[in-house]
Amino acid sequence: xxLADRHITALMRQITTQxxxxxxxxxxxxxxxxALAYIAECYGFRYADVRLVGKQKIAHIHLVRDTSPQAQQxxxxxxxAFPDPGPGRPVPGMYLGSLTPVPEAQADVDLxxxxxxxxxxxxxxxxxxxxxxxxxxxxxxxxxxxxxxxYAVLLPLAVxxxxxxxxxxxxxVTRRAKLGERLLAAGCxxxxxxxxxxxxxxxxxxxx
Numbered sequence: 001x002x003l004a005d006r007h008i009t010a011l012m013r014q015i016t017t018q019x020x021x022x023x024x025x026x027x028x029x030x031x032x033x034x035a036l037a038y039i040a041e042c043y044g045f046r047y048a049d050v051r052l053v054g055k056q057k058i059a060h061i062h063l064v065r066d067t068s069p070q071a072q073q074x075x076x077x078x079x080x081a082f083p084d085p086g087p088g089r090p091v092p093g094m095y096l097g098s099l100t101p102v103p104e105a106q107a108d109v110d111l112x113x114x115x116x117x118x119x120x121x122x123x124x125x126x127x128x129x130x131x132x133x134x135x136x137x138x139x140x141x142x143x144x145x146x147x148x149x150x151y152a153v154l155l156p157l158a159v160x161x162x163x164x165x166x167x168x169x170x171x172x173v174t175r176r177a178k179l180g181e182r183l184l185a186a187g188c189x190x191x192x193x194x195x196x197x198x199x200x201x202x203x204x205x206x207x208x
Contacts, residue, residue, distance in 0.1 A: 004099045005087040011036050012085055015043050023061035030120075033061050034113030035099040039085075041066070042092035044075030047112055050119045059120055114182050115200060121176040122197055 001009070007025065014021045023036055037047045046066040053060050066072075078092050085091040093105030101109040144150070180200070184190070188200040 001087050002097060005097060007032065007036060007099060008039070008091055009086055011039060012091075015040060015045065019065040021045055021063040023063075024058065026056070026058050030113050030117050031109070032099055033059070033116050034109045035094060035101060037061060037063060037112045037116065038093050038101070038105060038109045039091050041071075041112075042074060042078045044071050046071065047115060050116050050123060052120060052123045059116075061116060111183075111186050111188075111202065114179055114186070115188075115202070118176060118179040118183060119199060121172055121179065122199075 007028075011021070011023070021040055023033055025032065040063050041047065044066055045063040048062045048064045050062070051060045052058065082090055082092055088097065090096055093101055093109065095102060180190070180198075183200045187203045191199055191201050193199050
């Protein structure tokens with residue numbers, strides 16, 4: 001069984017048994033998450049959010065069952081058109097045995113992927129936390145330098161740490177802004193969620 005088939009099998013198991021789907025594939029590319037989310041949405045789910053978990057910042061993609069009439073109609077139509085999805089059998093929007101979108105699904109997969117990347121960039125760029133680390137880090141290194149006398153090692157770290165963290169924050173902000181421009185161009189609407197985070201809402205979902 002190919003890696004794509006394993007991903008699809010695990011996804012279909014969640015689709016048939018759960019109302020909340022969690023995609024966790026530590027080494028997967030963003031496009032893989034977008035393709036899997038597309039398939040899930042074809043069966044009556046919708047992308048909800050992404051969390052970065054642990055020191056390695058592993059992405060956890062969440063989808064929830066969509067109870068809207070349009071989503072339920074889409075799920076019924078795809079269940080009829082693809083009654084037995086799985087290894088060696090077709091699934092909506094993908095070439096057989098792969099997570100490569102067919103041309104008709106490519107734009108929708110790209111849009112979901114961009115949404116996931118935008119939310120992930122927001123989760124990674126905790127501005128308050130990074131700024132706190134940028135100032136606390138040098139203070140800690142300076143204190144250690146005074147205590148240990150290892151100025152040659154610790155003073156450069158006191159200078160480089162805030163430069164690295166602030167640089168990483170700036171790069172992340174720039175990258176997220178570019179993703180936001182792509183979402184705006186695709187017709188998405190910027191909103192703030194209940195936690196005050198900047199996010200985007202897609203236009204009316206795609207059809208079958």
